Amino acid sequence: MxxxxxxxxxxxxxxxxxxxxxxxxxxxxxxxxxxxxxxxxxxxxxxxxxxxxxxxxxxxxxxxxxxxxxxxxxxxxxxxxxxxxxxxxxxxxxxxxxxxxxxxxxxxxxxxxxxxxxxxxxxxxxxxxxxxxxxxxxxxxxxxxxxxxxxxxxxxxxxxxxxxxxxxxxxxxxxxxxxxxxxxxxxxxxxxxxxxxxxxxxxxxxxxxxxxxxxxxxxxxxxxxxxxxxxxxxxxNITLTRGIHVEEGATAAEDILARWADVTDRSAETIPGEGFTQARHELSKAGFEATGTVGT
CATH class of the missing domain: 3.40.50.720 (NAD(P)-binding Rossmann-like Domain)
Incomplete structure (x- = not known):
C-alpha cells in the first residue's frame, strides 16, 4: 500500500x-x-x-x-x-x-x-x-x-x-x-x-x-x-522513426516525398532519452558519431 x-x-x-x-x-x-x-x-x-x-x-x-x-x-x-x-x-x-x-x-x-x-x-x-x-x-x-x-x-x-x-x-x-x-x-x-x-x-x-x-x-x-x-x-510516448538519410542536392525535398514510406516506417522507432538524441541519430545516419551531451 x-x-x-x-x-x-x-x-x-x-x-x-x-x-x-x-x-x-x-x-x-x-x-x-x-x-x-x-x-x-x-x-x-x-x-x-x-x-x-x-x-x-x-x-x-x-x-x-x-x-x-x-x-x-x-x-x-x-x-x-x-x-x-x-x-x-x-x-x-x-x-x-x-x-x-x-x-x-x-x-x-x-x-x-x-x-x-x-x-x-x-x-x-x-x-x-x-x-x-x-x-x-x-x-x-x-x-x-x-x-x-x-x-x-x-x-x-x-x-x-x-x-x-x-x-x-x-x-x-x-x-x-x-x-x-x-x-x-x-x-x-x-x-x-x-x-x-x-x-x-x-x-x-x-x-x-x-x-x-x-x-x-x-x-x-x-x-x-x-x-x-x-x-x-x-x-x-513521443517516438522517433529510423527514417532516412538524403544526400544534399537540388532534389532533396523530392527525395523525401519519394521515400515517404521509409521516413514514416515505425518498425524501428525509438523513444529518445533527451532532445539531443535526435541530433545524434541524424548525424549517425550521415556517417558521424556525436558523443556530446547538452546541459548538466
Whole structure:
C-alpha cells in the first residue's frame, strides 16, 4: 500500500471534479493536503477531508497570480514545514474553432494551464531540491497529444506541459524530484448528451485519481505521460522513426516525398532519452558519431 503519512501535497483546481478526487485520495493515504481553488469549493473539499479524519487546508487564489501562488507555498511551509507533492490540475476551457477564436481566449487558456503550472512548479522547486524529494504531476490531455476540433488553445497548452515535464524530469533527477504527466479521461459537461449514462458513470474522476497516487509514490516513475480513464491506464510516448538519410542536392525535398514510406516506417522507432538524441541519430545516419551531451 502506498503510504503518504508525513507527506504534504498541493493540489490546484481541487474544489471539484478531478482535483477534488485527487485531493481526497491523497488525504485518504495520509498526506496533508492544500486544496487550492478560486471559490468556496476549496473549503467544501477541506471539510470533507477533515470529516474523514484527514488533514487539509484551503487556499483560495488563481494559479495565474504569481504573488498568490508564492503566498500559498509560504503558507504551506509555515504550517507544515515541507512540500512533497504538487498536482497541477487547475484549468479552464474556451472552446471554439481557430477561425472564430479571439486571441484573448487563446492567451487565457495558455495562461491558466501552462503558466499556472509554471508558477506553481517554480514556487516549490527550490524547496523540493533542498529536501532531496519531490513529486510533480502535470495535467496534459489527449487534445494536446492527439488534437481535438475546437481546442487549439487547450491543445497547445496541454502539449506544452508535456515538454515542460520532459525537461524538468531531466533537471530534477539528481535532486530526487520525479516529474510526470497525467492525461485524464473524465466525464465533463461537454460529454453530457453525447455518451449514455452508464458510460459517463465509468468516466468518474475517482477512477483517474489512482494514476496520480501512483505518480506521487516514493517509487514513482519519472518522465512518463500516463493516460487514465474508466479504469484503463496507458502510456503515451513521443517516438522517433529510423527514417532516412538524403544526400544534399537540388532534389532533396523530392527525395523525401519519394521515400515517404521509409521516413514514416515505425518498425524501428525509438523513444529518445533527451532532445539531443535526435541530433545524434541524424548525424549517425550521415556517417558521424556525436558523443556530446547538452546541459548538466
Amino acid at each position: 502506498i503510504d503518504l503519512t508525513g507527506r504534504v501535497a498541493i493540489v490546484t483546481g481541487a474544489g471539484g471534479g478531478l482535483g477534488r478526487a485527487h485531493a481526497l485520495l491523497l488525504a485518504q493515504r495520509g498526506a496533508r493536503v492544500v486544496v487550492n481553488d478560486l471559490g468556496e469549493g476549496a473549503d467544501t473539499v477541506v471539510a470533507e477531508i477533515l470529516a474523514a479524519g484527514g488533514q487539509a487546508r484551503a487556499f483560495r487564489g488563481s494559479v495565474t497570480d504569481v504573488a498568490s501562488v508564492q503566498a500559498m507555498v509560504a503558507d504551506t511551509l509555515a504550517a507544515w514545514g515541507r512540500i512533497d507533492m504538487l498536482v497541477n490540475n487547475a484549468g479552464i476551457l474556451r472552446d471554439k474553432s481557430f477561425a472564430k477564436m479571439e486571441l484573448d481566449d487563446f492567451r487565457l487558456v495558455v495562461d491558466v494551464h501552462l503558466m499556472g503550472a509554471v508558477h506553481c512548479t517554480k514556487a516549490v522547486w527550490d524547496t523540493m531540491r533542498a529536501q532531496g524529494h519531490g513529486r510533480i504531476v502535470m495535467t496534459t490531455s489527449s487534445s494536446g497529444l492527439y488534437g481535438n476540433f475546437g481546442q487549439s488553445n487547450y491543445g497547445a497548452a496541454k502539449m506544452a506541459l508535456v515538454g515542460f515535464m520532459q525537461t524538468l524530469a531531466l533537471e530534477g533527477h539528481k535532486y530526487g524530484i520525479r516529474v510526470n504527466c497525467i492525461a485524464p479521461t473524465a466525464a465533463t459537461q461537454m460529454m453530457e448528451g453525447i455518451l449514455p449514462e452508464e458510460q459517463l458513470d465509468m468516466l468518474r474522476p475517482e477512477l483517474v485519481s489512482p494514476a496520480v497516487l501512483a505518480l506521487v509514490a516514493d517509487d514513482a516513475p519519472t518522465r512518463v505521460t500516463l493516460c487514465a480513464g474508466a479504469g484503463g491506464f496507458e502510456v503515451a
